Amino acid sequence: MEIVVVGGSDAAISAGLRARELEPNVRVKLLVADRYANFSICGIPYWFSGEVTDWQSLAHRTTAEIEKEGLELLFEHRATSIDAERKTVTAIANGESRTLPYDKLVIGTGATPIAPRIGGIDSPGVFVLHTMDDMLEIGKYIDDRSARSVLIVGGGYIGIEMADALASRGLDTLLVEAAPTVLQTVDPALGIIVGEELARHGVHVTCNVRVQTITVASDGRLAIHGSAGFETVVDLAVVAVGVKPATELAQTAGVMLGVSGAIAANRRMETSVADVYAAGDCIETWHRLLERPTYVPLGTTAHKQGRIAGENAVGGNAVYAGSLGSQVLKVCDQVAGRTGLRESEAIAEGYDALTIQESYWDHKVYYPHAQRVHLRLTGDRRTGRLLGAQLVGHRDSQVPKRIDVFAAALHHGATVAQLSDLDLTYAPPFSSPWDPVQMAAQAWERARARGE
Ligand SMILES: Cc1cc2nc3c(=O)[nH]c(=O)nc-3n(C[C@H](O)[C@H](O)[C@H](O)COP(=O)(O)OP(=O)(O)OC[C@H]3O[C@@H](n4cnc5c(N)ncnc54)[C@H](O)[C@@H]3O)c2cc1C
Numbered sequence: 001m002e003i004v005v006v007g008g009s010d011a012a013i014s015a016g017l018r019a020r021e022l023e024p025n026v027r028v029k030l031l032v033a034d035r036y037a038n039f040s041i042c043g044i045p046y047w048f049s050g051e052v053t054d055w056q057s058l059a060h061r062t063t064a065e066i067e068k069e070g071l072e073l074l075f076e077h078r079a080t081s082i083d084a085e086r087k088t089v090t091a092i093a094n095g096e097s098r099t100l101p102y103d104k105l106v107i108g109t110g111a112t113p114i115a116p117r118i119g120g121i122d123s124p125g126v127f128v129l130h131t132m133d134d135m136l137e138i139g140k141y142i143d144d145r146s147a148r149s150v151l152i153v154g155g156g157y158i159g160i161e162m163a164d165a166l167a168s169r170g171l172d173t174l175l176v177e178a179a180p181t182v183l184q185t186v187d188p189a190l191g192i193i194v195g196e197e198l199a200r201h202g203v204h205v206t207c208n209v210r211v212q213t214i215t216v217a218s219d220g221r222l223a224i225h226g227s228a229g230f231e232t233v234v235d236l237a238v239v240a241v242g243v244k245p246a247t248e249l250a251q252t253a254g255v256m257l258g259v260s261g262a263i264a265a266n267r268r269m270e271t272s273v274a275d276v277y278a279a280g281d282c283i284e285t286w287h288r289l290l291e292r293p294t295y296v297p298l299g300t301t302a303h304k305q306g307r308i309a310g311e312n313a314v315g316g317n318a319v320y321a322g323s324l325g326s327q328v329l330k331v332c333d334q335v336a337g338r339t340g341l342r343e344s345e346a347i348a349e350g351y352d353a354l355t356i357q358e359s360y361w362d363h364k365v366y367y368p369h370a371q372r373v374h375l376r377l378t379g380d381r382r383t384g385r386l387l388g389a390q391l392v393g394h395r396d397s398q399v400p401k402r403i404d405v406f407a408a409a410l411h412h413g414a415t416v417a418q419l420s421d422l423d424l425t426y427a428p429p430f431s432s433p434w435d436p437v438q439m440a441a442q443a444w445e446r447a448r449a450r451g452e
Contacts, residue, residue, distance in 0.1 A: 007108030008032030011280025014306030111243035155182030288322025340388025
């Protein structure tokens with residue numbers, strides 16, 4: 001059997017590895033548009049900050065390691081069309097067209113950055129950030145120009161990670177966000193704390209401003225104008241306002257699209273076209289709590305979906321359990337995380353949502369370096385069901401662990417009250433006999449009992 005996988009990142013490599021793991025005789029060819037297979041683009045900000053010095057080390061696996069698993073990597077092969085009748089995929093490699101037959105095809109073309117409507121967005125010195133090439137190009141620009149200042153457009157997680165990284169590298173860093181608070185994936189009360197942390201580390205955060213035009217001055221610097229009279233001059237700008245699914249290739253096969261224009265794939269990662277699977281940022285994603293497809297472009301999701309596509313391509317019957325939108329990011333010395341629904345999402349979904357916000361010591365206060373963590377917990381008043389949690393705290397405060405406890409509970413449909421029953425670990429340097437997760441659950445139960 002011949003499996004062709006399009007893409008060389010999280011979803012594609014996971015699919016290829018899983019197929020070969022289950023069926024060592026299957027032939028797996030990967031068409032990779034660029035020269036970087038299996039690089040952790042999630043690690044890009046840490047190369048900019050200097051915490052990762054060698055960009056090559058951002059590879060999850062080296063090319064040799066991937067090939068050792070029996071995957072055939074065809075670099076600089078950009079797939080341009082799929083003939084689902086003939087079961088072939090055509091790619092352009094070195095200017096030449098090449099057609100490959102497949103028995104099963106897996107599409108893992110990922111996402112591309114959204115280019116917002118900003119006049120002059122194509123100017124030299126204005127970058128988007130998604131690929132290793134983008135990273136190297138920005139890095140070279142900073143070095144060649146000895147850049148000292150940068151504007152980040154967009155206060156989502158990539159914009160925040162880049163602001164953190166570039167400020168720590170010594171650049172005068174401005175971050176502009178159109179919404180009233182940064183990090184719209186958490187409720188505004190926590191978004192404010194995130195913005196304050198950036199500011200504490202020298203990032204000039206401006207919210208409620210929409211960047212409108214970018215012009216190149218005679219010295220090559222960028223003059224930026226935005227709403228509410230915003231203006232500044234910087235050496236470069238990085239635009240990070242979200243991604244959209246890369247579906248052009250899939251559409252040549254007549255594959256149906258779904259939520260957010262992403263490829264409609266079922267929980268077995270099958271598309272509407274026979275023998276064509278898809279996974280990762282290019283597809284819509286089953287949401288475990290909402291029980292419907294959503295668009296959740298994350299590396300964690302891409303890995304799982306790719307694995308399922310690979311398994312099913314060789315005759316398996318794996319089913320995607322669903323996403324909860326679990327996410328965590330470092331913001332200077334703090335960490336912000338969330339899982340499930342935040343308050344406004346829960347209300348929009350028709351839940352009788354009750355949210356509490358509390359702050360707790362991350363561990364026993366008599367043990368050195370105790371810090372406050374800020375926790376928001378959302379549950380359904382009517383059923384008592386846990387709906388989501390958000391947490392901001394110091395990077396030593398085990399924020400990801402605590403978010404993961406909530407994620408595991410959500411995965412299993414737990415009520416808020418059941419969080420108190422969990423047998424969680426405790427020693428004074430790490431937690432309290434009741435972990436903050438459980439103290440928040442009890443606070444939520446009290447608020448519910450009070451009729452809040
Ligand atoms: C800076 C940054 C930080 C991030 N941090 C996190 C994080 O901390 N946690 C997290 O969960 N997620 C994070 N993400 C998101 C995560 O990286 C993506 O969700 C994940 O990479 C998606 O994997 P994918 O394989 O679906 O797509 P992509 O990684 O987008 O890869 C698509 C692949 O397809 C190839 N390709 C596309 N079109 C074609 C074609 N026509 N022919 C051949 N090849 C093609 C591309 O070259 C690439 O290899 C981050 C993303 C960025 C940019």
